[in-house]
């Protein structure tokens with residue numbers, strides 16, 4: 001298979017977690033590629049995530065919304081974009097129970113605008129669409145075979161439903177207009193730059209502050225975690241070797257219960273897990289497990305490199321050195337946070353009050 005060589009790449013959402021690692025990696029490894037980042041700088045993002053690329057001549061940051069057709073068309077034409085890596089999304093499952101219209105707007109409509117701009121400008125040679133393992137819905141506890149790329153999409157929460165919806169549009173633009181699309185579906189990612197509404201950075205920051213680690217329910221839910229640099233490498237491989245029209249799972253067979261993640265963090269901080277772990281009210285709806293078949297991407301030559309212990313150590317080290325990266329994140333550290341995603345920024349920083357207007361008690365675990 002001939003390797004693909006991009007020239008000018010538009011990466012959406014790269015002031016956020018995963019795409020910042022991808023952008024920094026591509027800027028560093030490929031000085032011949034121009035990397036243009038488009039991000040609206042939502043509550044979970046930080047320009048500091050892109051500091052390693054800031055002064056590189058092949059890097060450009062544009063603040064803006066993927067939902068703006070004029071801006072997207074302008075960028076594609078003026079920057080001669082031939083490749084799009086589309087990460088931008090509302091990503092926090094918990095928020096999607098409270099304000100799911102924002103998820104439809106950013107994740108489905110935003111993707112649609114990008115696709116339409118690709119159709120109109122007619123110059124895109126790769127559209128890499130970043131989706132999630134959650135679109136498959138939950139895997140049975142006793143399943144021994146993971147979801148493969150042709151498995152049915154059965155999303156169970158508003159977040160994953162919008163991600164599945166976006167995938168349908170991507171597929172349709174591939175079929176109807178011959179847009180060269182590739183879709184990825186990834187397991188959970190962890191590492192530096194991740195906003196602490198997500199489980200691992202949240203537990204690390206709480207441990208640093210000497211506060212209890214709240215576990216929803218009994219912590220028996222299982223998740224698979226990949227270290228951010230390994231995932232950035234997976235995108236590097238898919239960019240160059242991925243086949244148009246294909247879907248690639250980015251997964252690991254190694255699974256961990258949430259309670260064990262908390263215990264591992266306690267151990268690395270030398271704190272007594274029995275004392276600091278607090279079980280808080282679960283939510284009745286809670287995907288037990290996401291299990292992926294990870295063979296297809298392995299055939300392209302990718303496999304994870306970072307052992308869990310090493311990745312966790314590096315992540316703890318980074319959060320310990322950068323505890324104030326996003327400023328005041330106390331709202332994100334609550335047991336049941338609600339970072340309200342409203343146009344133009346954060347409306348509120350979460351609430352302990354489960355009856356508050358933005359708490360929707362129908363429900364899922366905070367394990368993503």
Ligand SMILES: NC(=O)c1ccc[n+]([C@@H]2O[C@H](COP(=O)([O-])OP(=O)(O)OC[C@H]3O[C@@H](n4cnc5c(N)ncnc54)[C@H](O)[C@@H]3O)[C@@H](O)[C@H]2O)c1
Pocket residue numbers: 012013014015016017018019038039040041042043044045046064065066067086087088089090091092106110130131132133163185186187188189190194195368
């Ligand atoms: N984090 C994970 O574990 C994980 C796992 C599998 C898949 N994914 C997918 O990977 C992608 C990136 O996830 P992440 O965790 O890095 O996300 P994140 O929440 O850290 O970052 C998302 C970024 O997108 C930007 N953004 C959101 N809406 C936008 C819009 N309308 N216009 C421009 N920018 C916008 C935000 O400002 C932010 O910088 C998402 O598509 C997500 O669904 C994430």
